Every structure is written in structure tokens, then in C-alpha cells.
Amino acid sequence: PVLRVAIMGLGSYGTRVAEAMKTCTKAKLVGVISGHPAKITAWQAKYGIPEKNCYNYENYDRIKDNPDIDAVYVITPNALHHNAVIRVAMAKKHVICEKPMAVNAKEGQEMVDACQNAGVRLLVGYRMHFETHTLEIIRMRKAGEFGKVLFFQGLSGFTIGDPTQWRLNKALSGGGSLMDIGIYSINGSRYMIGEDPIWVTAQETKTNPVKFKEGVDETIQFQLGFPGGAVASCLSTYSMNNLDRFFLNGTQGFAELQPATGYGPIQGRTNKGELNQPIVTHQTVQMDEMAGILLEGHQPIVAVDGLEAVKDLKIIDAIYQATKSGERVELHL
Ligand code: NAD
Structure with missing residues (x-):
């Protein structure tokens, strides 16, 4: 069987996913939801999308009556x-949602509940959960090859441009660099260490309060404590370019990925040598x-369901709380 997917939001990442899906063997782009008629026409021509699978933001609830679409991304x-x-859940279609799944844990939980009540699945676009180098380090950690893991470092950053873009508009972004890319280190610390954190501390710095x-948030540094004694030290920023690094250390050795979460190729090594995993197109x-x-x-x-995303959103909520209070915030995931 092939998963027949409609994409909602035909922007830069939507386009990347559509291109990557051309070489999928089990998933196919069959529909679009967009507010721009011209984009719809262009996508129809490019991807052979029939008129009956095209929707706008007013009428997409009608996807409920379309038996030729299985899921909306x-x-x-x-x-x-x-x-x-x-709305997609109420139309009884499975949902794949980009990260961050929501702008806080409360909204995230409401999305999980809506999908559960509607009897549809909710998955989140955590593409690194399927990436070969990432999975190899997880395999090695589970096999005990690093010993007891005690430290993770996750660094995520790029220098953001256009000050008018939605990423710098709180009403559309829900936050700043932490929401957008800090989430890679939050999520990464959990699958690299293999536990959920129990506390967080965080500090925010802002060099440009006009732009941010x-x-x-422009830059946030945060620390996570894990039940087995491991700590994570992470940074996310919109003011440093090419910052993309994961580092893991245990009693027996280390693993590192740099670049760690970009579109690839991902590169990594451990104390045993270079990781030579196949290069894949993440979205495919x-x-x-x-x-x-x-x-x-x-x-x-590594789980990619809505509840997994709610854990990350609880951590994000706690990090924002900790930057304001300066206090350590306990987590109950
Ligand atoms: P983008 O600005 O390129 O695209 C956003 C799309 O949403 C545009 O086509 C825009 O027309 C549409 N849209 C619908 N309603 C809108 C509104 N009210 N205001 C503004 N735009 C509206 O952004 P993007 O980079 O494609 O990011 C989209 C989502 O994908 C974000 O949640 C982002 O975090 C996520 N993303 C994920 C990855 C990843 O690697 N998993 C990478 C990039 C982006």
C-alpha cells in the first residue's frame, strides 16, 4: 500500500518535502492545501495533482469526503x-505535523487528544529519527559501546536574515530560535541519552532587541538533568552561522555529529573511528x-508520535520559564 499525502503550506520546507517524496516507494504526494491559487496551479502541473485533491484554507474540512487522501502533512x-x-483530525485523516508541533505543551496535548478522539494518528516531522548516522549512534549507545552516558552537548544556530519573516513574529512563531532549532537539541538529548530529563536551567542573551x-529569543543556553545522572548542555541561536553539533560522552567513549541536524550529508565519528553510514535524503x-x-x-x-512532541514542548515551556525566573525548573514528563 502507498500512503497518499496532501501537503498543507506550500512554502520552502513544503517544497523540499514534495521534491523528496518523488523518490519515495511507499508515500506519494497526491493533494495540496494552500491559500495561493497560483501556487496550487504550479504544484498541480509539477506533481500531477488532480483538481479534486486541491483545497484552500476555507474548504479543506471537505477532505473528509475524499477517499483518495490518507494523510495531511x-x-x-x-x-x-x-x-x-x-481540523484535519475532525476530517478523519491521519496528520503529520512539522516541528515544533505546537507553541506550548497545552496546545500540543489538545492536538494529541483531538487525534485520539477522532481515531487518527498524529506523527511529527522529526526527520532525524530516521537518519542513518543518528540511528547508528543510538544503536551503539544501546549496545553499551560508550559505557554509561553522562554528557550530551547540542548546539544549533544560524544567522537569521529578513526581520519581517514569520520566524521573528511571535504571533506566528510562538518564540524564537529555541522553538525553531533549539528543539533539535532538546529532542536529540533525549534520543541520544535514552532518557527523559527531570530538570532544566536556562539563560537568555539578546544582542539585538530591535530585531528580536x-x-x-535570539540566543538561549540551557541545561537538562537526566535521572541516570547525565547532564545536557545546549545552545540555540539566531545569531551564529553553521552551528550544528551533537556530542555525547560516556564512561567508555564518545560520539559526535557535525553537521548533526542539517539536511545532510550528516557526518560523525566516535572514539572507534568515522561513521560510514549511507547518505540518505532525510525527507524521503x-x-x-x-x-x-x-x-x-x-x-x-525513536518514537515520532504527538506525545513525543508534547514532551519536547513541556521542556520548551520549562526553558522559557527558567530564563525568566533564573531558577531550576523540575520536569514531569
Ligand atoms: P515558509 O515561510 O517557507 O512556508 C510557510 C508556508 O505557510 C508558506 O507557503 C505560507 O504561504 C503558508 N502560510 C499559510 N498561512 C500562513 C500565514 N497566516 N502566515 C504566513 N504563512 C502562511 O516556512 P517553512 O520554512 O516552510 O516552515 C514551515 C514549517 O516547517 C515550520 O513549522 C517550520 O518549523 C517547519 N520546518 C521544518 C524543517 C525540518 O527540517 N523538519 C525545516 C524547515 C521548516
């Missing part, structure tokens, strides 16, 4: 995911694997 600005996912307005593998999850009941090695 929501790739709009962050703050719009909540409403879109709930109230509620839009992700969509084929998600088809396996939704249609064949596969279990991914």
Missing part, C-alpha cells in the same frame, strides 16, 4: 499547526517510514 508557520491539526522583539526516508507506521503498523526506533 501540515507545513505552515508554527502557531498555525494547532488549529490545522485539529519581546518573546522572540521519513515519508517512507511514516507510511510504514501508518499503513503497516511499524514501530519506529
Whole structure:
């Protein structure tokens, strides 16, 4: 069986996913949801999408009556995911939602509940969960090859341009660099260490309060404590370019990825040498694997469901709280 997918939000990442899906074997782009008629026409021509599978933001609830679409992939600005996912769930279609799944844990939980009540699945676009180098380090850690893991470092950053873009508008982004890319280190610390954190501390620095307005973080440093004694030290920023590094150390050795979460190729090494994993197009593998999850009941090695995303959102909520209070915040995931 092939997972027939409609993409909502035909922007830069939506386009990347559409291109990557051309080489999928188990997933196929069959529909679009967009507010721009010209984009719809262009995508129809490019991807052979029939008129009956094209929707806009007013009428997409009607997707409920379309038997030729199995799932909707929501790739709009962050703050719009909540409403879109709930509407898709009410239309009884599976939902794949981009990260961050929502702008806080409360909204995230509402999305999980809506999908559960509607009897549809909710998956999140955590493409690194299917990436070969990432999975090799997870395999090695589970096999005990690093001994007891005691430290993780996750660094994520790029220098953001256009000050008018939605990523710098709190109403659409829900926050700043932490929401957008810090989430890779948050999520990464959990699958690299293999535990959920129990506390967080965090510090914010802002060098440009004109560009990064109230509620839009430029740089946040945060620390996570794990039940087994490991700590994570992470940084996310919109003011440093080419910052993309994961580092893991245990009693027996280390692993490092740099670049760690970019579109690839990912590169990594451990104390045993270079990681020589196959280079994959992340979104192609992700969509084929998600088809396996939704249609064949596969279990991914690292979970990609809505509850997994709610954990990351609880951590994000706690990090923002800690930057304001200066206090350590306890987590209950
Ligand atoms: P983008 O600006 O390129 O595209 C956003 C799309 O949403 C545009 O086509 C825009 O027209 C549409 N849209 C619908 N309603 C809108 C509104 N009210 N205001 C603004 N735009 C609206 O952004 P993007 O980079 O494609 O990011 C979209 C989502 O994908 C974000 O949640 C982002 O975090 C996520 N993303 C994920 C990855 C990844 O690697 N997993 C990479 C990039 C982006």
C-alpha cells in the first residue's frame, strides 16, 4: 500500500518535502492545501495533482469526503499547526505535523487528544529519527559501546536574515530560535541519552532587541538533568552561522555529529573511528517510514508520535520559564 499525502503550506520546507517524496516507494504526494491559487496551479502541473485533491484554507474540512487522501502533512508557520491539526483530525485523516508541533505543551496535548478522539494518528516531522548516522549512534549507545552516558552537548544556530519573516513574529512563531532549532537539541538529548530529563536551567542573551522583539529569543543556553545522572548542555541561536553539533560522552567513549541536524550529508565519528553510514535524503526516508507506521503498523526506533512532541514542548515551556525566573525548573514528563 502507498500512503497518499496532501501537503498543507506550500512554502520552502513544503517544497523540499514534495521534491523528496518523488523518490519515495511507499508515500506519494497526491493533494495540496494552500491559500495561493497560483501556487496550487504550479504544484498541480509539477506533481500531477488532480483538481479534486486541491483545497484552500476555507474548504479543506471537505477532505473528509475524499477517499483518495490518507494523510495531511501540515507545513505552515508554527502557531498555525494547532488549529490545522485539529481540523484535519475532525476530517478523519491521519496528520503529520512539522516541528515544533505546537507553541506550548497545552496546545500540543489538545492536538494529541483531538487525534485520539477522532481515531487518527498524529506523527511529527522529526526527520532525524530516521537518519542513518543518528540511528547508528543510538544503536551503539544501546549496545553499551560508550559505557554509561553522562554528557550530551547540542548546539544549533544560524544567522537569521529578513526581520519581517514569520520566524521573528511571535504571533506566528510562538518564540524564537529555541522553538525553531533549539528543539533539535532538546529532542536529540533525549534520543541520544535514552532518557527523559527531570530538570532544566536556562539563560537568555539578546544582542539585538530591535530585531528580536519581546518573546522572540535570539540566543538561549540551557541545561537538562537526566535521572541516570547525565547532564545536557545546549545552545540555540539566531545569531551564529553553521552551528550544528551533537556530542555525547560516556564512561567508555564518545560520539559526535557535525553537521548533526542539517539536511545532510550528516557526518560523525566516535572514539572507534568515522561513521560510514549511507547518505540518505532525510525527507524521503521519513515519508517512507511514516507510511510504514501508518499503513503497516511499524514501530519506529525513536518514537515520532504527538506525545513525543508534547514532551519536547513541556521542556520548551520549562526553558522559557527558567530564563525568566533564573531558577531550576523540575520536569514531569
Ligand atoms: P515558509 O515561510 O517557507 O512556508 C510557510 C508556508 O505557510 C508558506 O507557503 C505560507 O504561504 C503558508 N502560510 C499559510 N498561512 C500562513 C500565514 N497566516 N502566515 C504566513 N504563512 C502562511 O516556512 P517553512 O520554512 O516552510 O516552515 C514551515 C514549517 O516547517 C515550520 O513549522 C517550520 O518549523 C517547519 N520546518 C521544518 C524543517 C525540518 O527540517 N523538519 C525545516 C524547515 C521548516
